[in-house]
Amino acid sequence: AVESVKDLEVLPVLDKDVIRDNYEGFVAATHKGKNIKKATGGSSGVPFRFELDQESNERRQGVMWRGYGNLGAGLGVKSLYLWGANIAPVGAKSALKDKLYHAFYNRKILNSFEMTAYNLGTYVEQINAYKAEAIVSYVNPLVTLADYIIENDITIKSPKSILTGAEPLYEFQREKIERAFRAPVYNTYGCREFMLIGSECKEKNGLHTNIDHLVVELLGDQNKVISEAGVSGDVVVTDLHNYGFPLIRYRNGDRATISSATTCQCGSPFPLLQSIDGRKLDVIKTPD
Secondary structure (H helix, E strand, C coil): CCCCHHHHHHCEEHHHHHHCHHHHHCCCCCHCCCCCCEEEECCCCCCEEEEECCCCCCHHHHHHHHHHHHCCCCCCCCEEEEEECCCHHHCCCCCHHHHHHHHHEEEEEEHHHCCCCCHHHHHHHHHHCCCCCCCEEEEEHHHHCCCCCCCCCCCCCCCEEEEEEEECCCHHHHHHHHHHHCCEEEEEECCCCCCCEEEECCHHHHHCCCCCCCCEECCCCCEEEEECCEEEEEEEEEEECCCCCCCCCCCCCEEECCCCCCCCEEEEEEEEEEEEEEEHHHHHCCCC
């Protein structure tokens, strides 16, 4: 019987290939034909397909808005998303449906995949015209815009906060974005399979993991659980609420490091990750 988080360690680790090869076996018999079907973007290779039940979908939305809300980008806040993947619901295929959906959430979407060296000025103009209270963005497109703003000495309409995600945020990037936009930058961490896994608070002391929704483990060699601070390991996640397609000890392909801080001045009881270190396939191991 599994009675504590520690007991999960006796269970095998799930990899994407295992789920692909046994897909139908992961769909709960009580939820067949009722689940919401999703897929990852395939940044680590072949897109990964999975499902989740309606309650799990609602819970992860709530967890996301809680994290974003703590950083000034909560539900209803006028926000600008510099994003790539479509964040409209499945079925919203027309431009009108997309526009109405995002208008309901009081947000504007700029497609970062269409950004080039020749149209950066257009993005700046749209940001200034929209006057968002919060900006939510992939890291590298925002850094590219920050470089353009600084090099051309452009005055930008500053939001109250900027949230980054989808890629690791390094301190030199944070400093550059804050200099260009004159606004605090907060890092978030998630993946398509679970949405928001963790996010910084205003102390910027690491990323608080949402342990009321997920179990997050870091594994080292031979799948041994890492408890030592400052050591990087594979991210393994257990979804506590997706009964339609249980993902238990699922290795998502990311690497992260445990924080040495056991408490945070913000008062949150959620434990901290020191950093998100990138995709496992992007890591180059050196002799040291």
